[in-house]
Amino acid sequence: xxxxxxxxxxxxxxxxxxxxxxxxxxxxxxxxxxxxxxxxxxxxxxxxxxxxxxxxxxxxxxxxxxxxxxxxxxxxxxxxxxxxxxxxxxxxxxxxxxxxxxxxxxxxxxxxxxxxxxxxxxxxxxxxxxxxxxxxxxxxxxxxxxxxxxxxxxxxxxxxxxxxxxxxxxxxxxxxxxxxxxxxxxxxxxxxxxxxxxxxxxxxxxxxxxxxxxxxxxxxxxxxxxxxxxxxxxxxxxxxxxxxxxxxxxxxxxxxxxxxxxxxxxxxxxxxxxxxxxxxxxxxxxxxxxxxxxxxxxxxxxxxxxxxxxxxxxxxxxxxxxxxxxxxxxxxxxxxxxxxxxxxxxxxxxxxxxxxxxxxxxxxxxxxxxxxxxxxxxxxxxxxxxxxxxxxxxxxxxxxxxxxxxxxxxxxxxxxxxxxxxxxxxxxxxxxxxxxxxxxxxxxxxxxxxxxxxxxxxxxxxxxxxxxxxxxxxxxxxxxxxxxxxxxxxxxxxxxxxxxxxxxxxxxx
Numbered sequence: 001x002x003x004x005x006x007x008x009x010x011x012x013x014x015x016x017x018x019x020x021x022x023x024x025x026x027x028x029x030x031x032x033x034x035x036x037x038x039x040x041x042x043x044x045x046x047x048x049x050x051x052x053x054x055x056x057x058x059x060x061x062x063x064x065x066x067x068x069x070x071x072x073x074x075x076x077x078x079x080x081x082x083x084x085x086x087x088x089x090x091x092x093x094x095x096x097x098x099x100x101x102x103x104x105x106x107x108x109x110x111x112x113x114x115x116x117x118x119x120x121x122x123x124x125x126x127x128x129x130x131x132x133x134x135x136x137x138x139x140x141x142x143x144x145x146x147x148x149x150x151x152x153x154x155x156x157x158x159x160x161x162x163x164x165x166x167x168x169x170x171x172x173x174x175x176x177x178x179x180x181x182x183x184x185x186x187x188x189x190x191x192x193x194x195x196x197x198x199x200x201x202x203x204x205x206x207x208x209x210x211x212x213x214x215x216x217x218x219x220x221x222x223x224x225x226x227x228x229x230x231x232x233x234x235x236x237x238x239x240x241x242x243x244x245x246x247x248x249x250x251x252x253x254x255x256x257x258x259x260x261x262x263x264x265x266x267x268x269x270x271x272x273x274x275x276x277x278x279x280x281x282x283x284x285x286x287x288x289x290x291x292x293x294x295x296x297x298x299x300x301x302x303x304x305x306x307x308x309x310x311x312x313x314x315x316x317x318x319x320x321x322x323x324x325x326x327x328x329x330x331x332x333x334x335x336x337x338x339x340x341x342x343x344x345x346x347x348x349x350x351x352x353x354x355x356x357x358x359x360x361x362x363x364x365x366x367x368x369x370x371x372x373x374x375x376x377x378x379x380x381x382x383x384x385x386x387x388x389x390x391x392x393x394x395x396x397x398x399x400x401x402x403x404x405x406x407x408x409x410x411x412x413x414x415x416x417x418x419x420x421x422x423x424x425x426x427x428x429x430x431x432x433x434x435x436x437x438x439x440x441x442x443x444x445x446x447x448x449x450x451x452x453x454x455x456x457x458x459x460x461x462x463x464x465x466x467x468x469x470x471x472x473x474x475x476x477x478x479x480x481x482x483x484x485x486x487x488x489x490x491x492x493x494x495x496x497x498x499x500x501x502x503x504x505x506x507x508x509x
Contacts, residue, residue, distance in 0.1 A: 051087030168224025
């Protein structure tokens with residue numbers, strides 16, 4: 001056996017393949033542990049509080065709970081399924097449960113991308129490389145949140161669509177209505193999946209109808225025909241499945257409202273265009289370029305793939321939050337191109353007991369990483385205390401200062417959970433507050449407009465702000481407001497007035 005054959009034989013050994021998969025999962029999971037992303041996410045706290053509210057009241061909210069400025073406004077908790085399971089993680093594991101939930105979401109995405117790429121390519125090493133490169137391009141741009149569930153379910157959707165296109169068999173698509181029923185109750189971006197499936201059905205319909213009347217140009221891909229009647233019926237069933245849940249068709253109204261938002265895209269960093277200040281952005285660009293190259297490799301144009309990839313580029317470079325969409329489309333198309341033409345789906349690459357060994361080994365490895373890092377209750381406490389106004393909130397609760405409260409935007413989500421007795425003036429639920437109120441309060445906090453002219457501010461008796469925001473500096477020199485608490489990250493003001501009997505000493509300590 002020559003050296004080339006020995007090299008090839010080494011990489012075909014089962015233990016080597018299993019070890020490579022274990023290493024992939026352990027490394028990507030270890031990065032998630034090291035970053036402690038979940039606690040850093042200001043939105044995870046209002047998600048947790050909404051989940052607690054649902055479990056306590058045995059119903060979903062229909063108005064702006066936890067807010068004083070938008071309490072009467074209609075609101076759809078479109079991620080209610082995620083919020084309930086997050087609440088359960090917290091009930092079982094305490095503060096550590098937030099991190100464990102984020103780690104679980106991360107590993108679900110990694111596993112779904114690997115499953116997608118290995119099923120489409122039937123090449124283990126290509127799947128490992130695509131998963132590592134793809135997840136490294138988008139997974140750590142965002143903190144674990146409901147969109148991770150959209151990523152995982154999108155991997156299932158794109159896999160089934162590409163398999164149907166390759167084989168001409170529609171039976172796997174019968175799973176899509178229940179998939180969309182689940183997806184619609186977990187995250188609003190199920191509409192991305194509906195759009196992709198709708199694009200697939202439309203393009204296939206146009207292609208097949210045109211082929212029946214005209215000769216096919218030689219430069220166009222000619223995949224096997226699919227039964228169009230059943231395809232449109234499945235698409236209709238998916239649209240209806242999106243309404244199966246406590247909110248019914250109101251979810252589509254939320255999507256329409258989101259599409260009209262403008263100011264949100266000027267204040268939320270993850271909604272900005274890519275900044276290209278980290279390697280992830282260049283990995284994403286390389287993946288997209290490679291996917292376009294892969295589509296041209298066969299020298300025939302696949303209209304569905306080309307259209308979807310072009311749309312994904314527009315979305316990803318409009319807002320960096322949608323980098324996952326472009327990266328997952330790219331790795332799926334690259335994997336599908338690597339598969340030899342005419343090869344059919346055969347047995348899984350791994351047996352059940354092998355996957356069990358991989359899962360057990362990875363869990364043990366991540367446990368060792370967690371116990372030797374800040375991924376502990378004490379570490380989470382320390383991290384949260386360095387970001388959020390825990391001491392300031394404790395001061396307010398102990399002294400029972402009269403509200404209502406005006407708070408910094410970035411802390412609103414945390415305060416809904418940690419200090420619900422003071423309903424917040426604003427938090428991260430942009431769909432609840434809307435462009436107009438978001439803009440008013442955000443500009444007041446930023447010192448862009450006079451705070452004395454904002455009714456939400458002037459009616460507030462307690463003001464809890466980040467130390468370094470412009471509004472805090474303005475109030476510090478305004479005799480109408482007095483500092484009653486300050487630490488290295490937070491400051492509390494009260495509107496100057498005669499304090500109630502027995503509280504003067506407390507306020508001046």
